[in-house]
Amino acid sequence: MTMLLFNLVLALMWVVVSGSFTLLNLLFGFLLGAAALYLIREEGNMSYIGRARLGFSLFLLFLLELLKSAWRVAVMVLSPNMNLKPGILAFPLRVKSDAEITLLANMITLTPGTLSIDVSEDRSTLYVHAFDCSDPEAAKADIRDGFEAKILEVFR
Amino acid sequence: METVLSLAVACLLAAAVYLLTSRRIIRMLLGVVLLGNAVNLLIFTAGRIGPSAPPIIPGNLSVPEGLIANPLPQALILTAIVISFSFFAFLLVLTYRTYEDLETDNTDEMRLAEPEEEGLPPLGY
Amino acid sequence: MNLHDFAVAFFALALTGALVLLCIAFLLTVTRILLGPTLPDRVLGLDVLTNVAIGFIAVIALDSGYTLYVDVAIGLCLVGFLATVAFARFILSRGKTEHLRREARAGIDAEAGLSGGQRP
Amino acid sequence: MIGDLVLILAGLLVLAGSAFAAVAALGILRLPDVYTRMHSASKAGAVGAGMLLLALALTADSTPTALRALAAVVFILLTAPLAAHLLAKAAYSVGYKLGPESVLDEMPPPRPTNVGTDAPADARNASPQPAIDQP
Amino acid sequence: MRTIIFRTVAPYLTSLMVLFSIFVLLRGHNEAGGGFIGGLIAASAFGIYGIACGVGPVRRAMYFHPMSVAAAGLMLAVLSGVASLVVSAQFLTGLWAFPQILGSEVAISTPLFFDIGVYLVVLGAISSIALALEERDTD
Amino acid sequence: MEYSLEMLKAEAMVTAPVAASDYLIILPILVCFIFGAGLLMMRKRVTQQAYFAIPGLVLLFAIDVAVLLKVAAEGPWTMMMGGWKPPFGIAFTVDMMGALFLAVSGFVALACGIYAVASISSTERRYGFFPFMFLMMGGVSGAFLTGDVFNLYVWFEVLLIGSFGLLILGSQHNQLDGATKYCFLNLVGTTLFLIATGYLYGVFGTLNMADIAIKAAAMENDSAVYVIGVLYLASLSLKAAAFPLNFWLPASYHTPRFVVSALFAGLLTKVGVYALIRLLLMLFPVEHAGVTPVIAWIAGLTMMVGALGALAQSDLRRLLNYMVIAGIGTIMAGLALPQVAEVMVAQAGPAGELAAAASTAAGAMQTGLSGSIYYALHSIVVMTALYLTAGVAASLTGSSSLAQMGGLWRSTPLLAALMLVFLFAVSGLPPFSGFWPKVALVRATIIADMPWLAAAILVSGFLMTVASARIFALAFWRPAPEVAEASGTEAAQAPHPSAPAPGLYGSWSLVPLLGLTVFVLAAGLWPEWLARLTDAAAAGVIDPAAYLSSVFGDAP
Amino acid sequence: MTGIEATNGYIALALPFLAAALAPLLTRVLGQHAAWPLAIAPAAAFFILFGAVPGVSAGDVFLFGFDWIPSFDIRFSFRLDGLSTVFGLLITGIGTLIVLYSGGYLAGHKDQGRFFSFIFLFMGSMLGLVLADDLMTLFVYWELTSITSFLLIGFDHHREAARRGAIQALVITGGGGLALLAGFIVIRELTGLASMTEVLAAGDALRDSALYVPILILVLCGAFTKSAQMPFHVWLPNAMEAPTPVSAYLHSATMVKAGIYLLLRFHPALGDTALWTTILPAFGAVTLVVGALLALRATDIKITLAYTTVASLGLLVMLIGVGTETAIIAAVLYLIAHSLFKGGLFMVAGSVDHGAHTREIEKLGGLGRAMPITFAAAMLCALSMGGVTPFVGFLAKEEIYHALEYADPYYVALMIAAIVGNALMFAAAFIVALKPFVGRMPETIHHPHEGSLTIWIGPLILGVAGLVGALFYATYHQLFTMPMASAAVGAPVEIGIGWVPHLNLAFALSMATVVLGIVIYLLSARLRAGIAGFLAAVGWGPDKGFDQAMRGLIRAAVRITRLLQPGHLDQYMAVTIAVIIAALFGPLIYTGGWPAIPAFPRLHFYEWAVFALLLAGILPVVLATNRLTAILSLGIQGFAVALIFMLLGAPDLSFTQFMVETLSVVILALAMTRLKLSVADHRPLRDKVQAGVLAIAAGSGFGLFLLSIAQRPFDRTLSDFFERYSYAIAHGRNIVNVILVDFRGVDTMGEIAVVMVTGLAVLALIRIRVGPKGVRYPDPLEKTP
Numbered sequence A: 001m002t003m004l005l006f007n008l009v010l011a012l013m014w015v016v017v018s019g020s021f022t023l024l025n026l027l028f029g030f031l032l033g034a035a036a037l038y039l040i041r042e043e044g045n046m047s048y049i050g051r052a053r054l055g056f057s058l059f060l061l062f063l064l065e066l067l068k069s070a071w072r073v074a075v076m077v078l079s080p081n082m083n084l085k086p087g088i089l090a091f092p093l094r095v096k097s098d099a100e101i102t103l104l105a106n107m108i109t110l111t112p113g114t115l116s117i118d119v120s121e122d123r124s125t126l127y128v129h130a131f132d133c134s135d136p137e138a139a140k141a142d143i144r145d146g147f148e149a150k151i152l153e154v155f156r
Numbered sequence B: 001m002e003t004v005l006s007l008a009v010a011c012l013l014a015a016a017v018y019l020l021t022s023r024r025i026i027r028m029l030l031g032v033v034l035l036g037n038a039v040n041l042l043i044f045t046a047g048r049i050g051p052s053a054p055p056i057i058p059g060n061l062s063v064p065e066g067l068i069a070n071p072l073p074q075a076l077i078l079t080a081i082v083i084s085f086s087f088f089a090f091l092l093v094l095t096y097r098t099y100e101d102l103e104t105d106n107t108d109e110m111r112l113a114e115p116e117e118e119g120l121p122p123l124g125y
Numbered sequence C: 001m002n003l004h005d006f007a008v009a010f011f012a013l014a015l016t017g018a019l020v021l022l023c024i025a026f027l028l029t030v031t032r033i034l035l036g037p038t039l040p041d042r043v044l045g046l047d048v049l050t051n052v053a054i055g056f057i058a059v060i061a062l063d064s065g066y067t068l069y070v071d072v073a074i075g076l077c078l079v080g081f082l083a084t085v086a087f088a089r090f091i092l093s094r095g096k097t098e099h100l101r102r103e104a105r106a107g108i109d110a111e112a113g114l115s116g117g118q119r120p
Numbered sequence D: 001m002i003g004d005l006v007l008i009l010a011g012l013l014v015l016a017g018s019a020f021a022a023v024a025a026l027g028i029l030r031l032p033d034v035y036t037r038m039h040s041a042s043k044a045g046a047v048g049a050g051m052l053l054l055a056l057a058l059t060a061d062s063t064p065t066a067l068r069a070l071a072a073v074v075f076i077l078l079t080a081p082l083a084a085h086l087l088a089k090a091a092y093s094v095g096y097k098l099g100p101e102s103v104l105d106e107m108p109p110p111r112p113t114n115v116g117t118d119a120p121a122d123a124r125n126a127s128p129q130p131a132i133d134q135p
Numbered sequence E: 001m002r003t004i005i006f007r008t009v010a011p012y013l014t015s016l017m018v019l020f021s022i023f024v025l026l027r028g029h030n031e032a033g034g035g036f037i038g039g040l041i042a043a044s045a046f047g048i049y050g051i052a053c054g055v056g057p058v059r060r061a062m063y064f065h066p067m068s069v070a071a072a073g074l075m076l077a078v079l080s081g082v083a084s085l086v087v088s089a090q091f092l093t094g095l096w097a098f099p100q101i102l103g104s105e106v107a108i109s110t111p112l113f114f115d116i117g118v119y120l121v122v123l124g125a126i127s128s129i130a131l132a133l134e135e136r137d138t139d
Numbered sequence F: 001m002e003y004s005l006e007m008l009k010a011e012a013m014v015t016a017p018v019a020a021s022d023y024l025i026i027l028p029i030l031v032c033f034i035f036g037a038g039l040l041m042m043r044k045r046v047t048q049q050a051y052f053a054i055p056g057l058v059l060l061f062a063i064d065v066a067v068l069l070k071v072a073a074e075g076p077w078t079m080m081m082g083g084w085k086p087p088f089g090i091a092f093t094v095d096m097m098g099a100l101f102l103a104v105s106g107f108v109a110l111a112c113g114i115y116a117v118a119s120i121s122s123t124e125r126r127y128g129f130f131p132f133m134f135l136m137m138g139g140v141s142g143a144f145l146t147g148d149v150f151n152l153y154v155w156f157e158v159l160l161i162g163s164f165g166l167l168i169l170g171s172q173h174n175q176l177d178g179a180t181k182y183c184f185l186n187l188v189g190t191t192l193f194l195i196a197t198g199y200l201y202g203v204f205g206t207l208n209m210a211d212i213a214i215k216a217a218a219m220e221n222d223s224a225v226y227v228i229g230v231l232y233l234a235s236l237s238l239k240a241a242a243f244p245l246n247f248w249l250p251a252s253y254h255t256p257r258f259v260v261s262a263l264f265a266g267l268l269t270k271v272g273v274y275a276l277i278r279l280l281l282m283l284f285p286v287e288h289a290g291v292t293p294v295i296a297w298i299a300g301l302t303m304m305v306g307a308l309g310a311l312a313q314s315d316l317r318r319l320l321n322y323m324v325i326a327g328i329g330t331i332m333a334g335l336a337l338p339q340v341a342e343v344m345v346a347q348a349g350p351a352g353e354l355a356a357a358a359s360t361a362a363g364a365m366q367t368g369l370s371g372s373i374y375y376a377l378h379s380i381v382v383m384t385a386l387y388l389t390a391g392v393a394a395s396l397t398g399s400s401s402l403a404q405m406g407g408l409w410r411s412t413p414l415l416a417a418l419m420l421v422f423l424f425a426v427s428g429l430p431p432f433s434g435f436w437p438k439v440a441l442v443r444a445t446i447i448a449d450m451p452w453l454a455a456a457i458l459v460s461g462f463l464m465t466v467a468s469a470r471i472f473a474l475a476f477w478r479p480a481p482e483v484a485e486a487s488g489t490e491a492a493q494a495p496h497p498s499a500p501a502p503g504l505y506g507s508w509s510l511v512p513l514l515g516l517t518v519f520v521l522a523a524g525l526w527p528e529w530l531a532r533l534t535d536a537a538a539a540g541v542i543d544p545a546a547y548l549s550s551v552f553g554d555a556p
Numbered sequence G: 001m002t003g004i005e006a007t008n009g010y011i012a013l014a015l016p017f018l019a020a021a022l023a024p025l026l027t028r029v030l031g032q033h034a035a036w037p038l039a040i041a042p043a044a045a046f047f048i049l050f051g052a053v054p055g056v057s058a059g060d061v062f063l064f065g066f067d068w069i070p071s072f073d074i075r076f077s078f079r080l081d082g083l084s085t086v087f088g089l090l091i092t093g094i095g096t097l098i099v100l101y102s103g104g105y106l107a108g109h110k111d112q113g114r115f116f117s118f119i120f121l122f123m124g125s126m127l128g129l130v131l132a133d134d135l136m137t138l139f140v141y142w143e144l145t146s147i148t149s150f151l152l153i154g155f156d157h158h159r160e161a162a163r164r165g166a167i168q169a170l171v172i173t174g175g176g177g178l179a180l181l182a183g184f185i186v187i188r189e190l191t192g193l194a195s196m197t198e199v200l201a202a203g204d205a206l207r208d209s210a211l212y213v214p215i216l217i218l219v220l221c222g223a224f225t226k227s228a229q230m231p232f233h234v235w236l237p238n239a240m241e242a243p244t245p246v247s248a249y250l251h252s253a254t255m256v257k258a259g260i261y262l263l264l265r266f267h268p269a270l271g272d273t274a275l276w277t278t279i280l281p282a283f284g285a286v287t288l289v290v291g292a293l294l295a296l297r298a299t300d301i302k303i304t305l306a307y308t309t310v311a312s313l314g315l316l317v318m319l320i321g322v323g324t325e326t327a328i329i330a331a332v333l334y335l336i337a338h339s340l341f342k343g344g345l346f347m348v349a350g351s352v353d354h355g356a357h358t359r360e361i362e363k364l365g366g367l368g369r370a371m372p373i374t375f376a377a378a379m380l381c382a383l384s385m386g387g388v389t390p391f392v393g394f395l396a397k398e399e400i401y402h403a404l405e406y407a408d409p410y411y412v413a414l415m416i417a418a419i420v421g422n423a424l425m426f427a428a429a430f431i432v433a434l435k436p437f438v439g440r441m442p443e444t445i446h447h448p449h450e451g452s453l454t455i456w457i458g459p460l461i462l463g464v465a466g467l468v469g470a471l472f473y474a475t476y477h478q479l480f481t482m483p484m485a486s487a488a489v490g491a492p493v494e495i496g497i498g499w500v501p502h503l504n505l506a507f508a509l510s511m512a513t514v515v516l517g518i519v520i521y522l523l524s525a526r527l528r529a530g531i532a533g534f535l536a537a538v539g540w541g542p543d544k545g546f547d548q549a550m551r552g553l554i555r556a557a558v559r560i561t562r563l564l565q566p567g568h569l570d571q572y573m574a575v576t577i578a579v580i581i582a583a584l585f586g587p588l589i590y591t592g593g594w595p596a597i598p599a600f601p602r603l604h605f606y607e608w609a610v611f612a613l614l615l616a617g618i619l620p621v622v623l624a625t626n627r628l629t630a631i632l633s634l635g636i637q638g639f640a641v642a643l644i645f646m647l648l649g650a651p652d653l654s655f656t657q658f659m660v661e662t663l664s665v666v667i668l669a670l671a672m673t674r675l676k677l678s679v680a681d682h683r684p685l686r687d688k689v690q691a692g693v694l695a696i697a698a699g700s701g702f703g704l705f706l707l708s709i710a711q712r713p714f715d716r717t718l719s720d721f722f723e724r725y726s727y728a729i730a731h732g733r734n735i736v737n738v739i740l741v742d743f744r745g746v747d748t749m750g751e752i753a754v755v756m757v758t759g760l761a762v763l764a765l766i767r768i769r770v771g772p773k774g775v776r777y778p779d780p781l782e783k784t785p
């Protein structure tokens, strides 16, 4: 089912990108999408992709955060003396599935001052590099209450 | 533009030659890449630099609108790029394997095909 | 000056400004690539260079009106990512390969009953 | 009228985007270690290129072109964090240390049993970067 | 590089890139693109897939050995050239048909098949190289 | 005004229907590519590959012969790829010279293919021996057939990469070393060719050979054309392994499998020679005439370097490498004769001798070129045969070192006899194939008043005779070194790693050798059939009117 | 010549080759008795040729042949006149006896069939040589005799001496052959004379030619090497390594006479000049005396004979050089006589060897009782050789002294040489023919025995022939010597000399020679020691010189080759690039094709920036000592190139360049990171300077030439065509792509073939692994059963 949805997404993308809005092209796009998905049949795990609408709102949030983040970085880089206290935080994860972890990690990367480095072997911890580690617990709380909460809301 | 391109070709070629005459194969490989780029720019320049409109016919016409860049050198260069990339890939892997087996990337130390300590050929009959 | 003229003039100015900024960006990025000092630094530089080049292409496309250059930009997105992934991959595995190769060869030489390290 | 406004918006985007790109470049030059530079690269770099592509999408003469430009933006957003993650992970695993101004490292040092084996143990301890990079 | 994050995203990225590569291939006749670039993009896609998920899945995904794909591509390109023999034309003369399928005109031509051949060769050969190198590395 | 599609097509395309027999001109390449690709697809079925490869090579040879027969019967013909009018599309034009080279190359490829069945290991087959060979032959055939300069570059690259594949197949250490030298130096050579082609396009705006020939004839003493001609000379001299650009050959040809060396020795350098004749002599006769003194020096030195190199070697394979080079020098001698009457006339002096000098020059040129082509064809066959025979010999004695081989005249007289024939042939002794072209070349050089070049040809032949006699005496006549002798320090060393396994002496190796012998004897005892063809080929190069009109029709 | 006669001629020429083909088979079936049926072939050829004798003795010349290689203007043609016919008779007649002799001599030898084949091949070649008319035909046979004699001398190939002898003969006669070829070609091309007939008919054409001297020298090189004139004689004694039938045949009767034949043949056309009458007698006289002395020095009777052959050849050359009618007649008489007695004596030597198992003169004696027939044959031959009447040798010697009896220092010197040489040869003849048979038999000889019929019949017949020829001298002259001499002189001659001595100066000298010969014979042991001592004191001779020359040649070759092929890729590359630069600058300077000074280019600032980026990429690639910096800079310059393409309207190129460049850098870094390379990668300053010079030269040269081309007007016809029809006919809007897949699709086809092969080659490189010493590592993917 979710495979089918992703396939439809691919078909639509095909139509959009190729710029020919005909039934035939949509069908063709669907077939191509199916073929492309067949290639990754082993790794595909679509269980939560369906929630596209919530996902979209997440995406908007994410864009906004990204812009803010970029701005913060820009300001920092341009400031005459960069007052940095960087370091790596170990963030205990509540999200468990691959997709959730991935989403969280990527979002953390694109948000101000943080960058996910790795997930521990047991998937319990996300290691995050942060510009400002003067107060690690506050930084972790920011993540926990921000993106992680939002993701849990979307996916559960 | 041709002047600057000629200069660019000269620089690329000079760099390529400088690297190709090295004893280190890795350097020679870099030289091969530069050589390829030099030749591509050379062909491009030899086909003259005219207008910079890409040689693509707009959707509503059947011939290009106005003057366009010379398409033929572009096609030739595309072929040449692909070929030189293939050769580069091959040479790279060859270098890699050579290094693995002969444990050197210095061509001075590669003396298996033409060994150094060869005696005279048989002088009898 | 009506809005249209202003828009056009502003846009042209913006493009020129953008080109200046991007040229500066090229310069800075190249400096980082050359300075290093570590491989990840250089790779990062190349990554930024890719992004700057994408931007440059977009601006040139706007400047010349040949918007089809966006395809080149897309291609560059793809390979830029590939390059970074590949470099990351090899930063990760460097040292490992040599380490194992030496062991593997020693093992096979031992099997063949030959003394290691000698070559014909 | 709308077109002119769009053009002005595009002009703003172009300026902002190129500024971000330049800042990203400056960032990787100024920031002290590879991990902090990654922030600059992944955020400012991606945003800069994204904005410029967005400007292109706004002024493109055909819809498909515009959509392709948007697709490119999406792709950049999709890949930028991934690239940063992979690079950072690789750098850390092999033993590139945080810069001296860092205040915290909660990440366990690379262990020989897992990915840490990627780097020879002595190389990790002896020097922050492997010999190959030294001039 | 088999991190959870990468492994989760890579398959989608791969399928997207493959799709894009086909797009580049098919419209190369009219705009920037073509078989070579398409093939390179597809090979890059498989390269990313391989780095994320390992060589095995890529081999299974392609089903055929990459070199066989390349060989099939060369054969397709050659045969699309020979097709002109059927109409007593010179080798590689382009033959075009514009059938109506589901109400839209579709251009089917020997140059298209030729370009698909190029695509397959590049895809096959480059991914073969990538996989061979990657395999040595992980073994 | 609106054009209909038909009108446009009539304007732009060759609309006349094509006879199926015209397809012969592209078939060699198609066969090579299809069989190469097909064999690649079945690369894991190593035992069955031969059942496809050998018929494929037979087919290739049959097509090549058919092309030759068609050219002999009807003269040069052209096919415009894609149906575009000349000079816009890529022209494939075959004339007598191309057809001759093509047929002989198909012949030696078949011989090598049969030989390979027994001598190439299953691992090497699995990793593409036959596909490499077919693709290389595709490149070789394309080079002989194409009438487009850039396309010629592409075929050069195809054959070069195919040769790379064959060269490294086996991954012996000396192979890797040799391949490194071969690959880098040849890459420089082809890149120079591409550079020259870029300049050429910049000057003429066209790539079609016939078109260039016509345009070049209209340009009087153009300095750019002169430079381009010399650049081609340098690049193709490298491909042909002419002194002083011959380093890559002795550095590498002895490292791959014998059958691969055989194929290389026969074909690759000759493609360079072919292209040199095609480009320099046919397209730029005026410029060629200007550089004939240089070519003469190249030829003379190449002969000497090759012959002395052969004497200096203690390994049979490396010795044969130098024989290839000596052969190239001999071939180049025929290209060193001034083609343009004016040059001769300038030397002749008094105006009264003008006509005589002009006709003498033309005669010398044609004799010399005919001799060169003849010698090249001979060299293709004989060098292949020598490496193949050496391969069998090395497999029987376990070594290719002259010091360690021996006893073959006693143990395998047939093989020894074949070797003797090939050695005499390569030395240019009668009544074998190398003699007549050498006579033609000496005659031409003497007519052209270059006695020192004639002397060089003869002296190099003499030195080759010495080298040949030494090979035969040391490796075939001399009894095999005693076991007791070998049990000293030398026995501790394993046999040379690239020496093939014993047991190569059988019909898989003898049948191709006997086939090659037939050529050597036929071209030695009844040379007229070949001489007539090479004469026609030379005439077609000196006066390419037929070639040009096959491309452009009667009114170019 | 009529058709049937021509057919006979071809049959005679072909018979030996036919026999050569049949010999192995017959030998396998019949063993040694195969000699009898095989001897039919030369015998038949003899009779066919004999059929021509009446005609040629009447002065007729038979010509036959056909166009062999019309393209090269070469005929396969033959000429039967007195000279060639008599030579042919000697070749086939003695050949018949040799074949019979070989049957017995090599009885039971496991390679007898092969031996017969070679002998017949040689016979056919020799016959062709003397009968040939077209110069090229002649030369082909000439070289064939060298080749076949190589095989025959090396017949006992397990001995190094045999191999050496074979190589020596091939080197010397082959080398001379090449000179002869040059001479023939000069004759052909510069005088237009293509055959012997034309040469002979041309009168003074060759003598008057501006190239007379080179022609003469080249022809003499051929003749002197083949006919073993000092110092080229060394190969002949060494050729004695061949089985005795070969020595008897090749090295006395036939092959060594090829040079004499050539001189006789060319005498009418090239002779009688100051050069001719100086060079030939000089070489001949020296060869005669030295050869005869060396004959005396030898202890092996075969070697003794070999040196007497050298001496005889010297005598012949000397006579031909004198060139008077009498001298030519003397030469002809001596030539035939020599063939008969020397062939016989060689066979005798073989029989002695066969019977007594040694050829050492010191170890021979008293065989006469056990081998009476051989003894008789030996004496017949020796008497002829000694110039004793009534043998043909006597006729020859008389005529020789006749020819030289002039009171002129030139002739006196030659006469002295002739007398000394003849006396020495007289002694040598009896050393070989008498000494082994008389006296006490050494104990080292066990059970000496007469050989079979085939062994003794040959020498006996030849010995008797020498007697019969002299006894029936009128017929002898009529049939053989007069036709031959006439052909060699170029005009009909009369020969009347008979076996009955006339008291004149010649006879007196003959007698003196005999007396001197007897004295030498009696003192032979002492003389032998004396000469040996002298030679040992000198310590060097042409034979040693040959070895030194060969070794020197090889050593020089090794030195030159190592210099030219040092095995270092960087040197190869530097020279290659230097040559390329020379190829660029040479014509550029010669023709002055430099560009005009260009105007300062007007570029946008961002275009300048891109070029600056290019430079910023190139410089570190070249200069960085850190390899990774170099590699990533490579990426920078690649990006710059791609941007240049984009700025100049080539999106496809730009697209591809970006992708390819990135991939290149990726795989380069990939490989780099795996190679454990040294950190420092310094180039020595000398290298840097050398590379820098080459780099600057190459860059500036190619750049300037590019600029000069870019300044020319450009013919854009092709691109206009593509633009016009790209969409209309090929239905493509992207003209570049349409060029790639349609207009120039064949390029692309080749290109993808390159890509495919690259994939496969890389696979082969990576998968096939070989350890040290050729141990093959298992293919990681190869399924193990």
Ligand code: NA
Pocket (backbone or CB within 6 Å): F186, F239, F268, F269
């Ligand atoms: Na080559």
Ligand code: NA
Pocket (backbone or CB within 6 Å): F264, F265, F266, F267, F268, F269, F270, F324
């Ligand atoms: Na060759």
